[in-house]
Amino acid sequence: MNLFADIPRDLPEELVETLLQADHLRVERIVSHGHASPEGFWYEQEQHEWVVVLRGAARLRFEDGALEMQPGDCENIPAYRRHRVEWTTPQEPTVWLAVHYAREDEQRTMRENE
Amino acid sequence: MNLFADIPRDLPEELVETLLQADHLRVERIVSHGHASPEGFWYEQEQHEWVVVLRGAARLRFEDGALEMQPGDCENIPAYRRHRVEWTTPQEPTVWLAVHYAREDEQRTMRENE
Numbered sequence: 001m002n003l004f005a006d007i008p009r010d011l012p013e014e015l016v017e018t019l020l021q022a023d024h025l026r027v028e029r030i031v032s033h034g035h036a037s038p039e040g041f042w043y044e045q046e047q048h049e050w051v052v053v054l055r056g057a058a059r060l061r062f063e064d065g066a067l068e069m070q071p072g073d074c075e076n077i078p079a080y081r082r083h084r085v086e087w088t089t090p091q092e093p094t095v096w097l098a099v100h101y102a103r104e105d106e107q108r109t110m111r112e113n114e
Numbered sequence: 115m116n117l118f119a120d121i122p123r124d125l126p127e128e129l130v131e132t133l134l135q136a137d138h139l140r141v142e143r144i145v146s147h148g149h150a151s152p153e154g155f156w157y158e159q160e161q162h163e164w165v166v167v168l169r170g171a172a173r174l175r176f177e178d179g180a181l182e183m184q185p186g187d188c189e190n191i192p193a194y195r196r197h198r199v200e201w202t203t204p205q206e207p208t209v210w211l212a213v214h215y216a217r218e219d220e221q222r223t224m225r226e227n228e
Contacts, residue, residue, distance in 0.1 A: 004186035020164050072118035
């Protein structure tokens with residue numbers, strides 16, 4: 001599997017594929033091409049989401065501001081933090097990797113193995 | 115945080131940084147620059163690892179073969195599957211994203227939200 005392969009030329013809707021699924025974890029590839037969240041729509045997810053833009057460009061909107069994202073930019077979005085995809089570039093596909101993971105009340109600190 | 119930023123010019127050892135840590139989950143950025151696993155050393159990890167090469171080039175060695183990795187190539191390495199990094203290109207830094215996650219006996223299938 002290559003994250004930059006098999007990107008359809010025509011993308012009427014965002015393409016979301018599950019790459020990995022396990023307990024409390026789901027890794028997705030998301031391909032946007034000029035897509036944005038519907039007007040007035042906000043994500044308000046029960047799981048945390050760690051997201052990175054690998055290609056393209058995007059702008060996330062939070063209630064308290066916006067975040068411009070270029071390739072390599074990553075952001076952790078805690079559960080229930082309202083957000084929307086305000087813009088993705090129409091010039092090329094924007095490839096995201098999203099890691100959805102368990103809510104905070106199910107988390108604990110792991111000690112690093114040295 | 116940008117995955118392609120803050121890469122030291124001089125890398126005497128692989129650079130491993132934890133980007134995200136939660137219960138049963140650790141996301142790391144790993145930067146290699148010509149590094150390989152020590153001769154005769156094999157990783158044999160208690161956790162699964164999903165790994166993707168974002169820049170550079172690498173070759174993973176398993177007991178039953180090798181895997182050449184270019185940017186975008188990803189691979190799931192089940193817990194206890196012996197592997198080593200046989201080669202990374204000396205020409206530029208190789209940037210990996212590694213998702214370490216819980217062992218199979220702690221997994222269950224999650225039903226996708228439609």
